[in-house]
Ligand SMILES: Cc1cc2nc3c(=O)[nH]c(=O)nc-3n(C[C@H](O)[C@H](O)[C@H](O)COP(=O)(O)OP(=O)(O)OC[C@H]3O[C@@H](n4cnc5c(N)ncnc54)[C@H](O)[C@@H]3O)c2cc1C
């Protein structure tokens with residue numbers, strides 16, 4: 001039987017849905033005993049959320065003022081200290097998980113599987129390489145713990161249940177290092193849906209031309225209840241914030257509907273939207289590579305089409 | 317001497333269209349253009365700027381790989397690295413092994429910083445920097461978009477999912493680079509000539525006491541599932557009708 005430990009991601013008060021996706025991935029391992037661990041200054045509410053996820057048997061909490069916000073330098077040695085009973089240790093393939101899990105793996109002298117997109121067996125997985133242009137099947141050597149990050153776009157969220165797993169507080173005996181200090185966090189606050197979990201995403205590229213012009217996409221997004229994304233070129237040019245970047249080095253997303261305006265469709269961008277259910281591309285260049293992956297393509301000027309779309313969507 | 321170590325990896329150039337071999341044993345790399353991993357070029361650029369600002373005296377580029385990797389080391393020297401180390405090794409190098417080898421070099425070179433790319437664009441692992449920091453028992457600041465040296469510590473702005481996070485970490489430390497950290501300089505012809513005279517040491521991994529093992533075996537490679545061919549619509553009205561009929565808007 002597998003014993004799986006999942007490191008919860010959260011913002012200090014709420015569980016990030018990425019954690020739930022990790023649990024869903026763990027379901028595919030076969031018969032497993034699943035534990036979620038919450039490192040936080042005040043873990044109670046987060047732990048209560050985690051305890052409701054289907055097939056989570058135990059939630060462990062590690063309360064410490066050093067865990068607000070979470071720093072890998074502090075969390076990794078604590079995970080390593082509690083690792084021995086587990087056959088698998090998973091974190092999400094978000095910037096949080098990517099930062100943390102290799103540090104854990106190295107402390108355990110274990111290799112890591114990055115970005116699990118499918119589980120073949122308890123030690124065999126599929127993962128994307130070369131910006132998703134190839135999918136490799138990998139097998140982890142016998143005996144070693146499987147340390148991995150889970151590509152959240154590849155998994156549905158696990159169901160939540162009425163019953164609640166046992167919640168237990170622990171304190172791993174580790175002296176926390178003093179060499180890493182949090183200074184500040186600047187997050188663009190918005191009432192729009194979160195890019196990584198939104199059902200609909202409206203995204204803009206270099207063609208938008210300015211941050212002001214990007215407003216037409218926000219307006220359309222609000223009409224659709226959509227999140228707003230951007231290509232790297234748009235982010236580099238300062239039209240959009242860095243946390244809006246979609247692609248190989250930005251966010252990998254899987255919305256029901258992705259609308260790309262003035263995005264050429266470079267492979268590094270496409271890798272971020274491969275799992276979108278429906279892709280709509282609007283580009284004035286009929287040869288743009290984005291049309292090769294689009295379910296619906298429309299050749300035209302986005303500055304004309306965006307307002308038209310808004311009007312047509314407002315009609316009934 | 318205040319030194320910065322910059323590990324660079326030779327990878328298939330990011331413009332190459334990747335093809336999986338029909339027998340599923342790997343991707344086609346014969347005859348394709350190879351380059352320094354783009355994130356590592358950014359790492360090298362940052363190291364050079366830190367040196368130019370007077371916070372470091374020497375920049376050492378390192379690579380672990382086969383003979384061909386010397387091309388990329390020469391490019392790194394032409395960009396401005398002072399010397400290069402080539403850990404000659406033909407086997408598959410997993411991030412953990414790379415980190416162990418880099419740690420051995422760090423023990424010799426005692427750098428104030430190791431700046432790595434956040435990920436190699438071939439394996440897309442995004443592991444080596446974090447593993448190195450763990451083994452070295454030093455701080456890490458991954459996904460850097462701004463680096464400011466301040467005496468014995470460094471302030472790093474990181475591109476994280478929620479926005480921009482700033483950390484202060486004590487030196488020595490590991491930094492991994494994100495795309496917006498800087499724009500790497502172009503190599504000029506005279507620099508390529510000069511680079512030929514710069515020192516490039518070849519090191520045997522056995523002499524470092526690191527055994528190269530493979531703990532994760534790749535058993536099969538496949539192209540990604542293709543998306544089915546879509547349709548072109550003629551105008552906005554037709555698009556909206558199509559999306560409505562699918563219940564998407
Ligand atoms: C290592 C690496 C990692 C990268 N990671 C990412 C990543 O994560 N995400 C990402 O997006 N990119 C990434 N890139 C960059 C990527 O290669 C492309 O450069 C980028 O995606 C291009 O952005 P774009 O499509 O907005 O711009 P362009 O390629 O310049 O395309 C603009 C498009 O807009 C169209 N257009 C112009 N005017 C209009 C108009 N009025 N109406 C309609 N259409 C119009 C044009 O026809 C064109 O197709 C990465 C690159 C590298 C090397």
Ligand SMILES: Nc1ncnc2c1ncn2[C@@H]1O[C@H](COP(=O)(O)O)[C@@H](O)[C@H]1O
Nearest residue numbers: 323324380432433435436441442443444
């Ligand atoms: N074989 C190698 N030689 C030199 N540097 C490497 C090697 N492999 C990885 N690196 C460094 O580690 C970073 C992250 O690689 P990875 O963990 O494989 O995604 C790269 O951007 C390089 O800076």
